[in-house]
Amino acid sequence: MLDLATALKRRELIVNLAVRTLKVRYKNSALGFLWTLINPLLMMLIYYVFIGIVAKIKVDIRIMLTGVIFWQFIVMCTGDAAGAVAGHANLVKKVYFPRVLMPFSMCLANLVNYLLSLVVLFVLIVVISLGSSLTLDLRWLWLLPVVLLLQFALVFGVALIVSALNVYFKDIEHITSVILMAFFFMSPIIYPVQMVRPENGTSALAHWYMMNPVASLATLTRRAFLGQPWPPEWTFVPSLALSLVVLAFGLWLFSRLEPSFADQL
Amino acid sequence: MNMPTNNHAIIVEGLGKRYRLRKEQDRTLKGTLLGALRRRSVRNDLWALKDVRLSVRRGETFGIIGANGAGKSTLLGVLAGTIRPTEGHIHVEGRLSSLLELGAGFHPDLTGRENVYLNASILGLPRSSIAEKFDDIVAFAGLAPFIDSPVKHYSSGMYVRLGFAVAVEVDPDVLLVDEVLAVGDEAFKKKCLGKMADFQRAGKTIVVVSHDLDTVKKICSRVMLLGEGRVLELGQPEAVVEEYKRLGLQQQDDVFRREWGTRAAEITDVQILDEHDAPTERFRSGRTMRVRVRFVAHERIEAPVFGFSVADYQGKLCYGSNTGITGTDLGPIKGPGAIELTIEPLNLMRGKFFLSLALHSRDHQTQYHRLDHAYTFWVVSDTLAEGFVELRNRWERLDLT
Numbered sequence: 001m002l003d004l005a006t007a008l009k010r011r012e013l014i015v016n017l018a019v020r021t022l023k024v025r026y027k028n029s030a031l032g033f034l035w036t037l038i039n040p041l042l043m044m045l046i047y048y049v050f051i052g053i054v055a056k057i058k059v060d061i062r063i064m065l066t067g068v069i070f071w072q073f074i075v076m077c078t079g080d081a082a083g084a085v086a087g088h089a090n091l092v093k094k095v096y097f098p099r100v101l102m103p104f105s106m107c108l109a110n111l112v113n114y115l116l117s118l119v120v121l122f123v124l125i126v127v128i129s130l131g132s133s134l135t136l137d138l139r140w141l142w143l144l145p146v147v148l149l150l151q152f153a154l155v156f157g158v159a160l161i162v163s164a165l166n167v168y169f170k171d172i173e174h175i176t177s178v179i180l181m182a183f184f185f186m187s188p189i190i191y192p193v194q195m196v197r198p199e200n201g202t203s204a205l206a207h208w209y210m211m212n213p214v215a216s217l218a219t220l221t222r223r224a225f226l227g228q229p230w231p232p233e234w235t236f237v238p239s240l241a242l243s244l245v246v247l248a249f250g251l252w253l254f255s256r257l258e259p260s261f262a263d264q265l
Numbered sequence: 266m267n268m269p270t271n272n273h274a275i276i277v278e279g280l281g282k283r284y285r286l287r288k289e290q291d292r293t294l295k296g297t298l299l300g301a302l303r304r305r306s307v308r309n310d311l312w313a314l315k316d317v318r319l320s321v322r323r324g325e326t327f328g329i330i331g332a333n334g335a336g337k338s339t340l341l342g343v344l345a346g347t348i349r350p351t352e353g354h355i356h357v358e359g360r361l362s363s364l365l366e367l368g369a370g371f372h373p374d375l376t377g378r379e380n381v382y383l384n385a386s387i388l389g390l391p392r393s394s395i396a397e398k399f400d401d402i403v404a405f406a407g408l409a410p411f412i413d414s415p416v417k418h419y420s421s422g423m424y425v426r427l428g429f430a431v432a433v434e435v436d437p438d439v440l441l442v443d444e445v446l447a448v449g450d451e452a453f454k455k456k457c458l459g460k461m462a463d464f465q466r467a468g469k470t471i472v473v474v475s476h477d478l479d480t481v482k483k484i485c486s487r488v489m490l491l492g493e494g495r496v497l498e499l500g501q502p503e504a505v506v507e508e509y510k511r512l513g514l515q516q517q518d519d520v521f522r523r524e525w526g527t528r529a530a531e532i533t534d535v536q537i538l539d540e541h542d543a544p545t546e547r548f549r550s551g552r553t554m555r556v557r558v559r560f561v562a563h564e565r566i567e568a569p570v571f572g573f574s575v576a577d578y579q580g581k582l583c584y585g586s587n588t589g590i591t592g593t594d595l596g597p598i599k600g601p602g603a604i605e606l607t608i609e610p611l612n613l614m615r616g617k618f619f620l621s622l623a624l625h626s627r628d629h630q631t632q633y634h635r636l637d638h639a640y641t642f643w644v645v646s647d648t649l650a651e652g653f654v655e656l657r658n659r660w661e662r663l664d665l666t
Contacts (some may be wrong), residue, residue: 016386020383024374093348263348
């Protein structure tokens with residue numbers, strides 16, 4: 001098994017790598033960090049227009065906002081994962097340091113981004129709620145740290161798998177974007193989880209639906225910010241454990257493939 | 266296996282590294298799956314290193330020489346821990362720092378300052394001590410005015426200097442150096458050698474890979490000659506370097522070499538000289554280069570044309586001309602003779618270059634003797650400018666509105 005504990009001791013390196021990721025990302029853009037907000041906001045606007053106006057389904061904009069910002073973190077981590085190791089061939093070949101820090105620091109950088117987005121999300125939710133007589137329910141905000149931890153475990157696990165495999169097979173990049181799209185629709189990102197209910201004729205699926213950790217985490221995030229209902233099926237509990245399984249598998253796979261990274265790049 | 270003893274910094278036993286050369290199509294999932302399905306294991310195994318055994322004493326400067334592809338860089342990679350050996354044992358005592366590729370961790374969009382901190386932490390130097398040494402690093406690299414510009418605006422020489430300055434600050438017990446001295450200019454090379462001498466005095470162990478045989482002879486206490494992944498020779502620098510030369514293993518310059526022609530007239534000897542007519546392979550940018558060519562014409566040739574061209578080390582043509590183009594009439598040739606080409610000033614910047622020579626008829630129809638990429642020379646320059654040609658230039662401020 002990967003010696004994660006030893007690797008994590010190199011705190012300065014982790015911080016430096018994460019800071020580098022962020023610095024490089026925003027170095028030449030005038031709006032910088034704002035892009036991580038503008039992107040999901042624009043995305044939300046598009047969905048809102050289509051779902052709310054074209055398909056005439058009434059959706060609470062705050063629910064959509066929460067979902068889209070939640071999703072953004074997952075997309076960024078899995079997207080960046082492809083290049084987390086393979087994109088730094090020079091570094092891998094020439095200097096030794098625990099490779100696991102490459103996907104880890106990348107996820108960490110995106111987490112910082114996500115936390116900032118959540119602050120903005122929080123403000124937006126408060127403003128929208130107060131301005132529109134919608135009830136503001138923040139009683140479940142304490143759930144957030146737990147959800148964040150599990151979500152981080154999940155995306156880091158996926159990032160480990162993607163970043164390690166992408167060193168060997170360049171097509172992993174393309175496959176992940178398709179899989180991501182499937183998960184986007186399989187999880188309550190732009191729609192509320194209530195839509196996946198027996199009365200909508202999805203009862204057979206609903207049970208399995210919550211086995212998807214992304215669905216569970218998205219639902220729990222909405223509970224934290226909006227007091228939305230708990231996931232409708234008990235299967236959300238094992239799905240949370242699944243996040244940890246993904247992480248364990250990621251660590252195992254990464255440690256198996258790591259020794260030959262330099263040969264492959 | 267011997268147990269590592271106190272007076273050894275590096276012990277390597279029975280080291281082997283095998284590469285499985287995969288075809289390009291195997292780099293995709295489809296290729297791999299198809300390959301697995303067809304049970305078609307078309308593998309090309311290449312042993313980059315085999316049965317390598319060596320021990321480096323503490324405080325020793327150990328040189329590794331050999332032709333390109335002999336396994337030198339693989340061996341350094343294994344010592345540095347970036348490449349995992351297929352078989353064998355390695356033991357490195359103490360903290361190791363590698364100058365395998367200077368500035369390997371540099372990010373082009375970050376400034377020199379940001380990269381110094383990043384690179385230092387990759388090499389394992391704590392932030393506090395880097396902050397303390399920061400000014401020294403910048404001063405050593407001579408980059409104070411540029412330290413807050415993104416390194417993408419640096420020349421390759423500046424890049425290397427900053428990388429070296431950081432890497433030596435790690436204060437390792439064992440220092441691995443790969444071809445570092447080939448890239449910087451003369452002044453910086455001197456600084457690097459000075460720093461390495463400091464290391465030697467401090468009793469540190471250095472392993473150096475270089476093509477620069479003179480430097481290897483000068484600084485190393487023992488030298489190992491690698492050939493096709495095996496240890497061919499290990500011992501006193503003089504003897505091993507001589508052996509290397511004798512084996513004619515310096516074939517790396519021959520990649521682009523091509524000799525052809527009718528040989529009705531032949532180039533028999535070529536000397537590359539500096540402005541004092543002294544043979545050399547190293548030139549300073551902007552100085553004079555002379556090429557003295559002896560030839561034999563086996564038949565009378567009325568209007569021969571001598572030509573030359575210079576290509577960079579990737580074989581890309583930088584300049585080519587001949588006596589036909591310049592309108593130099595050398596008269597007919599018959600029997601032995603000599604001719605001298607003077608390039609003045611030599612406006613190449615820095616790097617290694619190929620010289621090609623040609624002897625052909627005026628109408629180019631008959632090529633008597635062509636020596637393509639047959640000779641190499643180095644050019645060094647002190648300027649910070651980039652590229653491979655020196656373009657005389659100046660800037661002035663205009664008061665136009």
